[in-house]
Amino acid sequence: MALLELQNISRVYGGVIRALDDVSLSITAGETVALLGASGSGKSTLLNIIAGFETPSSGTVRVAGEPVSTQQPDKFHQNIIGFLFQQFNLLDHLSAVRNVELALFPTCRKAQQRYLNSCKLLKEVGLGDRLHSRAALLSGGERQRVAFCRSIANQPQLLLADEPTGNLDKASSKKLLSIVANYMSSHQGTLIVATHDDEVAKICQRSIRLEDGRVVE
């Protein structure tokens, strides 16, 4: 069964801008997919709709068989969807470990367990010596690795990433991509990543290209 099913999704802004135009697609659990397309082609709009951050003007999105519109928002964002943002979206005044712990707050009642789980994830991405550094003081690559730990802390069924290497230099991108690729293969994770970066597309099994809001390949 498809993990994600989009049926005839359109998104129109202000009655004129057709950001998405009748998009239908299906993604199976365990697939890794690059979402490609020129700037303005609708990649972010599509990810935001799948994540439930935005509502489509028409059409249906189903994740794990249930329409996003009827999913319980808390549960959906805690256990089903993980999101990795281009701008990291960390709380800059908190430490690396606190940023990850926050994601576990609703799902894990024991403070000690939240702390230990977060430390473990951060160590796995090479940030064992930065656990207590404030996010604001970390490099871009380090921040994105913290954000990655946060995005997978609850082991979501579907990880969405919107240009996760867009603000990183080449070396940091490479490091992040190998971490993401390793995680996906060892957890049979499902990933959709919007990108302009060929290196990102290389870690994915399949590519979907958008042009003016339509799927063209």
Ligand SMILES: Nc1ncnc2c1ncn2[C@@H]1O[C@H](COP(=O)(O)OP(=O)(O)OP(=O)(O)O)[C@@H](O)[C@H]1O
């Ligand atoms: N909130 C909004 N209000 C009006 N128009 C919007 C809004 N969000 C997106 N758009 C328009 O929808 C179209 C698709 O935008 P989107 O951000 O999805 O493109 P993108 O493929 O992610 O581009 P980029 O590669 O630059 O991030 C663009 O024409 C954009 O200007």
Ligand SMILES: [Mg+2]
């Ligand atoms: Mg975008």
